[in-house]
Amino acid sequence: MRPPTSTAQVTGGVDLTATTGAVVRAPAEGTVAFSGTVVDRPLLTIEHAGGTVSTFEPLESALSPGDTVSAGDEIGRVAAGGHAPPGTIHLGVRVDGHYINPLLLFGETRRAVLLPCCLPL
Template identity: 35%
Template sequence: MLKLLTSFLLLIQTMTEPLKPPEIWATPIPDFDSRHSWDYHLPATEYGAGHRGIDLLVSPGQQLRAPFDAVVSFSGKVVDRNLITLLSLTGYKASFEVVCTDLTEGDWVSEGQVFGQACKGDPGYHEHCQNCVHFSVRSPYGYLNPLLFVGKLKPSQLVS
């Protein structure tokens, strides 16, 4: 019975895709260190209140550059604002809002290529910060802090 259980656990382990270590991406705007807020806050529950990304402080119309080689997995309006999501070759998704772009789903962007510009939401859209673009990162397991991917946050380590 122990052999069967061990074999089953090994099979399950090989079938599930492990979370890849964070990559280091290029920053989507110049002067990144001084032009973002550090307010990533993962909520306690999947649908709880939180801030699942960081805000990039931008000028109206400022261009944003792809932090990695990617395919556009979404480009369009969500309720009252434009959003674009870039899918990395390793499965991470980076989303940016409010961003206007001519790119459509399936388009390819190279690291450093301009993929859009900061814009305003529809009339009535309530911005949670003025002149900013929200930048979030997701893996198949949920949201992650974008600062980890641009080399500005070191991963936690358990010490004994």
């Protein structure tokens, strides 16, 4: 599974390009820990094996805490609201309570390459 293009790296996750109303699928099997609105943003949190927790916002979902999901199951649809710009969904991932870059979970990450910055003197 490859995520849509990342539009911005932000604290606690990434904002991914997504059309409002688009279906969002579970990245891995788990149990819904929270489904509801926090301030003005609908979100869904899933607890996965190994101390991993994923959160999606804004996401409208019919799931309830305690519901189980399998990888690829529909978990909701991209909504509007919150801090994510329109046309994006924010994905946050924590492992043992610490935020990690979610893009590391979607396959190989390209190595950074430093390019020369200046003309020779």
